[in-house]
Amino acid sequence: MAKITDVARRAGVSPSTVSYALSGKRPISDETRRRVEAAARDLGYRPHAAASARAGGKPNVLALAAPLRPGVHVPVVMRLAVSVVTTARAHDHDVLLLTQEEAEEGLSRAVHTASVGGLLLTDVGLHDPRLPRLRSLDRPSVLIGVPAQTYGLTCVDLDFRAAGEACVEHLAELGHRTVALVGSPPEVYLRRTAYAHRLMHGFTTAATRHGLASSVHPGVPDPATAPRLAELLLHEHPALTAVVVHNEPLLAPLIAAFEHLGLRVPADLSVMAVCPDDLAVTLPVPVTSVSLPADELGAHAVDLLVRKLHGTPVPETTLVPPRLTERASTSRRTA
Amino acid sequence: MAKITDVARRAGVSPSTVSYALSGKRPISDETRRRVEAAARDLGYRPHAAASARAGGKPNVLALAAPLRPGVHVPVVMRLAVSVVTTARAHDHDVLLLTQEEAEEGLSRAVHTASVGGLLLTDVGLHDPRLPRLRSLDRPSVLIGVPAQTYGLTCVDLDFRAAGEACVEHLAELGHRTVALVGSPPEVYLRRTAYAHRLMHGFTTAATRHGLASSVHPGVPDPATAPRLAELLLHEHPALTAVVVHNEPLLAPLIAAFEHLGLRVPADLSVMAVCPDDLAVTLPVPVTSVSLPADELGAHAVDLLVRKLHGTPVPETTLVPPRLTERASTSRRTA
DNA sequence: GTGAAAGCGCTAACAA
DNA sequence: TTGTTAGCGCTTTCAC
Numbered sequence: 001m002a003k004i005t006d007v008a009r010r011a012g013v014s015p016s017t018v019s020y021a022l023s024g025k026r027p028i029s030d031e032t033r034r035r036v037e038a039a040a041r042d043l044g045y046r047p048h049a050a051a052s053a054r055a056g057g058k059p060n061v062l063a064l065a066a067p068l069r070p071g072v073h074v075p076v077v078m079r080l081a082v083s084v085v086t087t088a089r090a091h092d093h094d095v096l097l098l099t100q101e102e103a104e105e106g107l108s109r110a111v112h113t114a115s116v117g118g119l120l121l122t123d124v125g126l127h128d129p130r131l132p133r134l135r136s137l138d139r140p141s142v143l144i145g146v147p148a149q150t151y152g153l154t155c156v157d158l159d160f161r162a163a164g165e166a167c168v169e170h171l172a173e174l175g176h177r178t179v180a181l182v183g184s185p186p187e188v189y190l191r192r193t194a195y196a197h198r199l200m201h202g203f204t205t206a207a208t209r210h211g212l213a214s215s216v217h218p219g220v221p222d223p224a225t226a227p228r229l230a231e232l233l234l235h236e237h238p239a240l241t242a243v244v245v246h247n248e249p250l251l252a253p254l255i256a257a258f259e260h261l262g263l264r265v266p267a268d269l270s271v272m273a274v275c276p277d278d279l280a281v282t283l284p285v286p287v288t289s290v291s292l293p294a295d296e297l298g299a300h301a302v303d304l305l306v307r308k309l310h311g312t313p314v315p316e317t318t319l320v321p322p323r324l325t326e327r328a329s330t331s332r333r334t335a
Numbered sequence: 336m337a338k339i340t341d342v343a344r345r346a347g348v349s350p351s352t353v354s355y356a357l358s359g360k361r362p363i364s365d366e367t368r369r370r371v372e373a374a375a376r377d378l379g380y381r382p383h384a385a386a387s388a389r390a391g392g393k394p395n396v397l398a399l400a401a402p403l404r405p406g407v408h409v410p411v412v413m414r415l416a417v418s419v420v421t422t423a424r425a426h427d428h429d430v431l432l433l434t435q436e437e438a439e440e441g442l443s444r445a446v447h448t449a450s451v452g453g454l455l456l457t458d459v460g461l462h463d464p465r466l467p468r469l470r471s472l473d474r475p476s477v478l479i480g481v482p483a484q485t486y487g488l489t490c491v492d493l494d495f496r497a498a499g500e501a502c503v504e505h506l507a508e509l510g511h512r513t514v515a516l517v518g519s520p521p522e523v524y525l526r527r528t529a530y531a532h533r534l535m536h537g538f539t540t541a542a543t544r545h546g547l548a549s550s551v552h553p554g555v556p557d558p559a560t561a562p563r564l565a566e567l568l569l570h571e572h573p574a575l576t577a578v579v580v581h582n583e584p585l586l587a588p589l590i591a592a593f594e595h596l597g598l599r600v601p602a603d604l605s606v607m608a609v610c611p612d613d614l615a616v617t618l619p620v621p622v623t624s625v626s627l628p629a630d631e632l633g634a635h636a637v638d639l640l641v642r643k644l645h646g647t648p649v650p651e652t653t654l655v656p657p658r659l660t661e662r663a664s665t666s667r668r669t670a
Numbered sequence: 671g672t673g674a675a676a677g678c679g680c681t682a683a684c685a686a
Numbered sequence: 687t688t689g690t691t692a693g694c695g696c697t698t699t700c701a702c
Contacts, residue, residue: 001447003695014673019697029671050385050450051695054678061449064432068417078413082403085434089441094449097399097432099420106424112336114396114429115385223587223617252558253619256591282558284588338679349689354681361682364687386679389694 002043011039022047023057049094050115058309059117060093062302063110065130066122067100073221073248076276076294080122080144083298091306093117104133111137118305120144124155126194140308142301146194150317154308156301159319160195163274163290164202166322167244170288172210175333176242176270179207179214180233182254183246186218199246199274213239219247226253230261241333242270251275252283255329266331277325286327293320337378346374357382358392384429385450393644394452395428397637398445400465401457402435407523408556408583411611411629415457415479418633426641428452439468446472453640455479459490461529475643477636481529485652489643491636494654495530498609498625499537501657502579505623507545510668511577511605514542514549515568517589518581521553534581534609548574554582561588565596576668577605586610587618590664601666612660621662628655 008015013032021028021036028036039045053059064084066077085095096116098106107130110116117139121130124145134141135152146155164181171179181203183189184196200216207214215237219229229250233240243258245251251273255265263269265285272288273280280289297320304314343350348367356363356371363371374380388394399419401412420430431451433441442465445451452474456465459480469476470487481490499516506514516538518524519531535551542549550572554564564585568575578593580586586608590600598604600620608615608624615624632655639649 004697005695015696016674016698017672020672023697025697027671032671046444046448048389048450048695049448051389051678052697054383054386054389054680055696055698056678057697061431068413074413075409078403078409078416081413081416081432082434085432086436089434089436094445095432096396097416097420097430099417099424101421101424109381110429113381113384115383224619249617252587282584284559339681340679350679351681351690352688355688358681362687367687383679386694387681389696390680390682391694392681 001048002040002045004045004047006043007036007039007045010043011035053115053117059115061096061114061116062088062093062118062120062305063096063098063107063114063116064120064122065098065103065107067103068123075279076248076292077122079276079294080298083295084120084302087299087302088306091302093302093306104130107133107137111139118142118309120301120305124194126197140305142305142308144297144301146198146317146319148194153316154304154314155317156297156304157195157317157319158292158297159321160198160274161202162319163322164199164204164244165206166290166324167272167274168203168206168210168212168214170272170324170326170330171242171244171270172206172212174242174270174330177212177333178237178239179212179242179244180237180240181214181216181244181246182219182229182233182250183216184218185221185247189218196246203244213237219245219250221247221249223249223253226250227257227260230254230257234261234263240269242272242330244272244274246274248275248279251279251287255283255285255287266329267334270330270333272330280325280327283329285329288325288327288330290322290324293323296320336383337375337380339380339382341378342371342374342380345378346370388450388452394450396431396449396451397423397428397453397455397640398431398433398442398449398451399455399457400433400438400442402438404435404458404522407458410614411583411627412457414611414629415633418630419455419637422634422637423641426637428637428641439465442468442472446474453477453644455636455640459529461532475640477640477643479632479636481533481652481654483529488651489639489649490652491632491639492530492652492654493627493632494656495533495609496537497654498657499534499539499579500541501625501659502607502609503538503541503545503547503549505607505659505661505665506577506579506605507541507547509577509605509665512547512668513572513574514547514577514579515572515575516549516551516579516581517554517564517568517585518551519553520556520582524553531581538579548572554580554585556582556584558584558588561585562592562595565589565592569596569598575604577607577665579607579609581609583610583614586614586622590618590620590622601664602669605665605668607665615660615662618664620664623660623662623665625657625659628658631655 119141454476
């Protein structure tokens with residue numbers, strides 16, 4: 001592998017000139033720059049990122065802390081990871097993957113012993129234990145998710161409150177009067193994950209505003225529980241005509257369970273979901289849904305992080321507005 | 336962050352002594368070692384991995400190339416990734432995540448510009464285009480999957496041939512005479528992914544050996560196609576009494592489709608799967624399955640890679656024997 | 671506009 | 687058994 005001295009020799013200049021010519025950090029004559037660039041190209045020179053980072057250049061490694069805890073839908077995380085890596089590469093950065101194991105310690109380690117320049121946290125809780133550590137590390141970072149205290153932090157997320165409202169409004173327009181939300185697993189509420197609360201809040205307040213009867217039910221992400229849950233919902237709320245599901249593993253089985261109980265979707269019961277689009281379209285009955293834009297969130301988070309690494313100021317919190325797509329699973333209330 | 340010179344000063348020794356005391360690469364008096372260790376502990380010293388790597392120490396970063404191509408079931412890859420990261424951390428290594436985008440180029444870049452010491456490739460095709468590059472890079476590596484030519488490579492995978500055989504043998508013992516395999520998406524066969532072929536091969540030869548009529552059907556991983564596929568199978572093979580599914584997204588919908596057609600599982604039709612255990616147990620009818628041990632494969636691959644980094648010789652190919660668990664979806668042929 | 675030299679934090683000869 | 691020194695490949699003073 002060619003090193004900077006090789007390039008320097010071939011271009012007939014000093015190593016420092018090569019460095020400056022390539023980084024543009026000080027004026028270089030056109031003539032010299034051309035020779036340097038040609039030499040670099042000929043030799044296939046790629047600066048060694050680790051060396052450059054330690055010598056004072058910007059580190060080009062980002063850490064992605066993806067806890068992968070129970071109740072977090074795996075495909076969503078994976079999509080996020082892929083879009084993070086892809087976007088990071090487009091900015092010439094690499095991505096180090098951290099998992100739950102170490103949580104706080106992992107962040108410190110990444111910053112101190114690996115040459116990690118920026119941090120990306122997913123699955124952020126309202127009172128996430130990683131946040132104090134994050135602040136103390138004093139490295140550029142972006143959260144995917146919004147905690148209770150956002151001061152000084154940069155956050156990106158779907159606007160879950162608006163998503164909850166959008167669902168209710170869609171159903172209200174269709175004439176529904178009694179609606180239910182099947183939400184995240186209980187443990188997600190227990191650790192006070194922000195998005196679950198915000199969705200619930202938007203859902204509930206919008207229902208109140210529109211004069212709908214509403215209820216919220218945590219959902220165990222085990223398809224086997226769907227039949228019981230379906231019965232329970234119908235039993236507790238005999239007037240129920242619409243259900244919003246924010247629980248990927250439960251979506252298909254729940255619809256099946258309703259149909260098993262003799263309800264046609266959407267004729268007797270409207271169902272909508274907050275989930276990735278490709279899940280919504282592949283179900284037997286394509287589901288009206290608010291998209292969970294994992295790709296978009298990941299890409300945007302990386303864009304922000306890279307900008308912070310360059311010292312550019314960025315907005316504190318970015319909430320991606322919900323995108324509702326009407327499909328075959330919702331219809332006007334007939335009963 | 337404390338550096339090695341800080342530790343040296345505090346312990347009253349030279350930096351190199353600290354390095355040696357901590358690495359154990361040359362004999363150090365107990366007295367000195369104790370002082371060094373105490374100083375390191377007091378200061379919370381963590382060697383800067385990148386610096387140490389470039390100075391001659393072993394790089395402690397592994398790259399995980401996870402293409403995430405169509406037809407590859409995402410949760411399996413994610414599980415793999417998590418077990419890779421977890422195991423790597425246990426060996427004090429970090430993991431850089433590479434995706435499809437760059438394929439071959441990504442491998443070179445990881446080795447040359449990041450301080451990547453070892454490479455882990457997933458989703459290896461029979462004639463994987465990354466392999467020539469991998470050989471030329473001359474860095475320790477482990478493949479998860481087995482290509483056509485394994486000379487000089489280290490491979491880890493489920494023994495898919497034996498898995499195919501195990502399925503057939505289980506069904507043969509139960510008295511079934513006509514069996515079908517619903518396999519991977521067509522594109523997986525087209526790019527000649529090794530595991531799909533090996534499973535098919537094991538399945539077919541075992542069927543022949545046991546005198547069973549058998550057929551193989553690629554499966555489009557779209558639940559919407561399940562009903563048509565179910566009809567097709569029953570129509571083409573009227574005597575069919577058992578189906579093996581190696582296609583996660585299709586498993587549940589296919590069973591549903593069969594039942595929709597009036598077949599009871601397992602009374603009229605036995606179904607088994609090659610899939611992760613937790614998928615098999617959460618279906619409405621717990622499915623008899625050969626486990627797809629993503630955790631185990633990832634962990635083992637990392638163990639091997641770390642051993643190679645230490646210069647220890649390792650076996651060329653490790654095939655994890657299939658583990659078949661009988662559940663509620665298979666039974667003795669009654670018809 | 672360019673070069674020489676110092677140094678990032680660490681390891682590994684080479685010396686003693 | 688320990689210390690001194692020379693780098694790893696790069697960036698950045700400082701000096702011309």
